[in-house]
């Protein structure tokens with residue numbers, strides 16, 4: 001069972017959440033300019049690593065907000081969670097990440113598997 | 115690729131063994147990655163039907179220890195779209211002759227499969243699927259609640275249940291077969307025809323020259339090949355990642371459980387997509403119950419207890435007698451799910467590399483069909499007609515084969 005630290009509510013049971021797949025997929029800036037390949041990539045192609053994965057979870061039975069979680073897909077350890085989009089992949093931070101479980105901070109996470 | 119004259123038949127396996135376990139040679143005509151049902155069947159048909167026996171099947175673990183050993187063994191072909199009907203019914207036809215072809219008992223039992231409808235929406239979708247199946251020559255029937263109750267007396271078909279049974283689709287030719295016996299049957303026959311089955315040999319990358327794949331890197335050294343066929347199921351993305359090739363796959367845990375041996379109470383297979391539970395009773399007497407996937411990506415071959423809890427809760431609602439049963443053992447596999455719940459089969463942008471993946475929660479039933487079609491694809495260097503609709507390019511053209519209705523949980 002996963003114990004997922006919600007940035008707003010704290011560590012909560014996986015049952016309270018819904019999984020939302022890979023994080024940081026931006027809506028195309030100019031959709032009408034996108035070719036078929038680029039649409040396929042945006043709609044269907046996803047990272048599927050055996051290892052660290054940046055992913056979205058929706059805290060449906062809590063604050064009803066999304067968060068960005070970092071989790072290992074092999075041993076299922078949750079490293080931390082951040083406010084949505086605070087650390088876009090490959091880009092600079094968009095603003096302060098207020099999450100106490102921020103993956104960029106060197107604090108031990110209370111998240112994990114149990 | 116051209117069929118080569120058959121090599122000298124190999125020395126038979128040691129006494130008491132079903133196959134030899136040779137050291138891998140430095141080069142083969144064809145390498146198959148993964149010794150699940152799909153890889154073993156592909157190797158078998160390459161040798162048996164195309165005279166290509168210079169083949170090795172490379173397996174990182176032990177033979178058929180992946181999803182092949184973990185599935186709930188349900189076989190059926192009542193999928194919605196023509197493309198799916200084509201390949202799944204091809205497989206079912208091959209299943210019907212497989213015990214003869216492999217010369218052994220596979221406990222293949224055409225005991226029928228019911229898919230329950232619990233809502234008016236389910237009913238409409240189900241009746242539509244029955245009609246589509248019939249147009250494709252597949253034995254499909256719509257059963258009302260009374261007929262369902264006759265076939266499955268332990269099912270609570272009362273009007274005031276949590277999941278009312280409004281009817282079911284029924285495919286009488288569907289059923290189950292023992293997955294281990296199937297794997298060992300293909301393995302033994304492939305071995306006899308000269309195929310090398312190499313266990314404990316993980317493929318870690320590819321040998322390339324430009325856009326061509328020339329072989330694989332493994333934990334037991336490099337192996338060259340004229341063609342490489344990936345049958346790595348849940349771990350396919352890990353392999354294609356080394357080529358920078360992106361696939362529309364997500365690997366999820368999928369769980370199942372068995373009870374201890376019980377008196378016979380169920381002589382058919384019953385599935386319910388809406389509440390994510392499906393059940394059959396194995397010949398020895400254990401109830402085999404499958405769940406839906408765990409929502410998150412996971413390669414750990416384990417899932418969350420909540421999924422099993424939900425599955426058991428639904429099962430006990432539908433079959434009150436199951437309240438007396440105990441869960442003896444639960445387990446999970448890693449299944450590779452595609453966005454349209456249909457497989458991806460065929461050539462890739464890399465010459466010499468073929469993929470077969472995306473079978474998700476329901477590829478066991480396709481085992482002989484996939485092997486047959488993929489062997490033909492590799493042998494002739496072009497997609498078999500039944501594989502054509504399942505090419506990778508459908509995600510660019512938009513010609514998806516959306517089987518969520520037929521496949522949702524489904525197995």
Ligand SMILES: Cc1cc2nc3c(=O)[nH]c(=O)nc-3n(C[C@H](O)[C@H](O)[C@H](O)COP(=O)(O)OP(=O)(O)OC[C@H]3O[C@@H](n4cnc5c(N)ncnc54)[C@H](O)[C@@H]3O)c2cc1C
Nearest residue numbers: 148150151152174180181182186188317447477478479525
């Ligand atoms: C719990 C459960 C229930 C299921 N129930 C059903 C059902 O009732 N009916 C149905 O039709 N389907 C069912 N399925 C799905 C079905 O099992 C799969 O779709 C099917 O087994 C996939 O094909 P396969 O047998 O070749 O896969 P696998 O048996 O998973 O074979 C893949 C093999 O590749 C090997 N491999 C992976 N990476 C590498 C590498 N890098 N190098 C070497 N080897 C590698 C793996 O070790 C594995 O042995 C179920 C699956 C699960 C987990």
Ligand SMILES: [Zn+2]
Nearest residue numbers: 006009059063
């Ligand atoms: Zn919350």
Ligand SMILES: [Zn+2]
Nearest residue numbers: 082097102103
């Ligand atoms: Zn953060």
